[in-house]
Amino acid sequence: MLRDLADGARTLLRGFGFWRVDPGVMLLGLVPAAIVFAVLVWGLVALGIGLPGLVDxxxxxxxxxDEFWRNAFRALVAVVVFAAAAVLAFVTFTALTLIVGDPFYERIWKRVESHVGGDVPAEGPSFWSGVRGGLVLMLQGLVSAAAVAAVGFLPVVGGVAAAVLGAVLTGRILARELAARALDSRGLTFADRRALYRRHRWRLLGFGVATQLCFLVPLGAVATMPAAVAGATMLARRMLAEP
Known part of the structure; x- marks a missing residue:
């Protein structure tokens, strides 16, 4: 388990290493990420400003x-709601960025496939396939945000448990969605993908959590997206035991 977790995280580092191979195509991947990031940050800031009044x-x-218990309870509600919104923002960021930047990230995927060698698929998934995947990702994000919010209300351990659950759920969703392009291009059915995910659950989780942690760094989400797409392509090939 620990070896697979570490291997998944290292795959993201290999994605960052692709900047040395083709900085031009990676640079293009920053554009859609920057646009979506600015919109979502604005939304979170607006939520943070209006949250006290909304909770009241x-x-x-x-x-x-009693004033102490009223303030403590409302502070807890505000923290849980904002944490759930942040989880949703993480997942929504990836889904929206992949949809908006589909032509850019397709170029990164093709370049990585070509550079790594072996059997390179002739065509990737269609644009509408990516849109459907993005909508599914958003729905999963809503479910994850609701789960994190519910766990956050547990006494004593709620805050820590919600943070851990949020990291696990978001990391898992991110890794699956980022690897979907390379897997779809190989004609894997839904059942095939689920079986593959089960066999490599820890490797996927290591990659997804490492990606999410990079997203937490200021402007890290923008800088990480091209590397995450490149790394996810390598991760998919590794799961399929391709060279």
Whole structure:
């Protein structure tokens, strides 16, 4: 398990290493990521500013409580809601960026496939296939955000448990969606992909969590997306035991 987790994380580093191979095509991958990142950051900032008033409005039943417990409860609600929104933003960022930047990331995928060698698929998945995948990713993000919000209300351990669950769920979703292009291009059915994910669950999780941690760095999401697409292509080939 630990070896596969580490191997997944190292695959992201190999994706960053692709900047040395073709910096031009990787640079193009920054454009859609920067646009989507700016929109989502604006949304989170707006939520953070309006959240205290929103929580007060949503919890009128706490108005009669002792001041300490009322403030503590509303602070907990605000933290949980913002954490759930952040989880949703992580997943939404990846889905929207892959949709908006489909032509850019297709070029990165093709360049990586060509550079690595072996059997290179002639065509990748269609644009609409990517859109469907992005919508599924957003739905999964909503479910994950709801799960994180629910766990966050557990007494004592809620905050830590929500953070860990959010990292695991988001990392898992990110890795699957990023690797989908390389797997779809090889004609794998849904059942085939699920079986592949089960066999390599820890490697996928290591890659996804490492990607998510890079997203937490200021502007890290923008800088990481091209490397994540390149690394996910290598990860898919590794899972399929291709050279």
């Amino acid at each position: 409005w949503a919890t009128p039943f706490a108005d009669g409580w």
